[in-house]
Amino acid sequence: MMRFRYDEQLSKLNASLIEMGALVERAIANAAKALEERDVKTARRIIAEDETIDEQERDIESACLKLLLHQQPVAGDLRQVSTALKMITDMERIGDHASDISELCVYLAGQTYIKKLEHISSMANATIKMVKESIDSFVKKDLDLAQSVIAYDDVVDDLYSTIKKELIGLVHENVDNGEQAFDLLQIAKYYERIGDHAVNIAEWVIFSITGMHKDKQVL
């Protein structure tokens, strides 16, 4: 009876994590769309929905702590629970960044963009891919996929420095571009951070499979 409940709790934890992943994925995909289509309505909805993600984080957190307290999991199960605890922090941060981007999107809605958003769009797509694959790797327990997510972060970092250079150029051309350039750089930075969080998630997925975190034996 006790074991049955335990297994049930673990699979429920798994399902809630995937659900939170789905929420986060939707948030950043919608944020990218809102930014591109200058859709203030969607942007506001994302900001409102961030509360759901936060709530989900709290729920999972308390579920994890309860599991640790009542069932005292060991080995693989312990890794699963601790991975969940770490992953939700990163996912919650990704949700926050999606909400931050949306806020800037609302702010920028009245202005004409000083440049085409091509690089920011590809950055958005790259990070969406990273987040999706990091959660995929968790769902499928796919070590290779997790490692490829970590490697893909370089693409996002390169895009960030490209955008930075471009924006600096634009400010040089015309100082009036400065204000929007800052906002756009901030958006790029948020995407860069989202990429980092996806890398964190992938690292924790690797830990949950192998017990190694950043090539060090932890458990």
Place this chain on the structure above:
Amino acid sequence: MKKRIYAGMLLLAVSGVLIASLANCCVFYSQAARVTRADVRERVGVFGNGPPDAAIAAFPQINPAAGDGLRVSVIAHDGTVTYDNTVRAETLPNHSDRAEVKKALESGAGESKRFSDTLRDETYYYAVKLSDGSVLRAAKTTGSIFSMFAMAVPVVFCVVLVTVAAGNLIAGKLTNRVVEPINNTQADTVITPPYDELAPFVRAIASQRKRTVEQLDDLRRKTDTIDAVMDNMKEGVVIVDGRGIIMSANKSARGIFETDANASMDGKNILELLRDADLLKNMRNALSGQSCEMDMERFGETYRVYFSSVTGIGAIILFLNTTERMRAEKMRREFSANVSHELKTPLTGISGYAEMLVSGMAKESERTAFAGKIKDEAARMIALVDDVMMLSEMDEGRSPRNLDDVDAAAVAREAADALAAARENDVSVEVTGKDIFLKANRAMIYEMFHNLIDNAVKYNKPGGSVKVSVAKDDGRVVISVSDTGIGIPEEALGSVFERFYRVDKSRSRKTGGTGLGLAIVKHIALALGAKIALESRSGEGTTVTVRF
């Protein structure tokens, strides 16, 4: 079973032992009583009608505690005891009321039997009358039938104990021996009853099994049918339980979930396969009994997803691929918007000129010109409506009717001649080829040439030329129309076959095309199974080749 056999055995054994010992006691007792009686009668009977002295002499005094000697008394006629060989006679009471004494006095001999107070002992009395009228009485005391029973009890108890122990053992063995053939009977094929008594059971089991097999087959057939239907459905069907765990999914659904077609998805949480927050929300709604639907994109395809709640099971999720429908719908929407727009332009002109004529604002000299403009615009509208009707007819996808051998070259000439009247900027049209027949609808071929030559003339430079060639290449009819016109810019090449697409919008107003010409040509080529190719260089000219 063992218990019942054991209990039965025990009951039988114990009652047997008890009844046997009881019967034994009775038999032994009656034998012993008979022996005692005979002994006493023999020993006392000899003194009958004899003198009392002889009798007294024969039975001297004995100590009654010493053994089982015969107690003898002499009782006078009045009942007084005159002699007793065990106690002093004076201490004894009058014996005249004793049954044996009475009988002896009456008939010369008498006997009786009496129990002691505890019932343990029993005394047999025998009396004979002596010559002097007194009575000689002898008494012999033996154990009663009850004491005999009492003696037998411990033995019986021991025997019962042994029986219980042995019974337990034997009952077990017996049970095994009875049950073993039943256990060894194979229940998978035809059952042969180990005992005749079990035949009705076996028959019942056999018929029940037959029924079960039939029902199972029936069920399997039904499941197979459902599986076959499900797997051949174009729509994806997924059945989930109350927690969102997939209970069943068909082949199409597996395609949507991008799972290996052979891998089973059953038992997995739907979230693991399709991580979509909206889907989850709708599924929860359905699980709480509220049917709903949503649109979903996956791998570039659009799906309409229906969620229906199934009481007691969970929910059914149906995925309908609406990609084609959405695309067609979008095209239709755009087409009708374009048609309306295109129709509105000439109408606005007509209405404007008509208004000026009605209000008298037009000078007398302008009236003819205005009427001419109205006529031109109306002609444009008619041309447009004709084109739209033709396209719609071809959109219906009906196969072309009235197929006969058409001389393509002749039709080309006919079309060129018809257009010659309307030719504006001095463009020459030359048609080469003769007697080239192909199987087609004549009106369609005419329409095709008409549109192609019309375009070639319209978008030409002043003094330019159009070459129409109808030839046979490798057994196929090849039509090509080339001009020396303005050409089509490279970036527009991909769009010229689209409906209402115009390379230069301002110019087309002047030339008065509908924007549907090439779309119609493309449709005709498609309907006749021909391939269409377009080559063009901006400023140098365009060549359209249709290969049947």
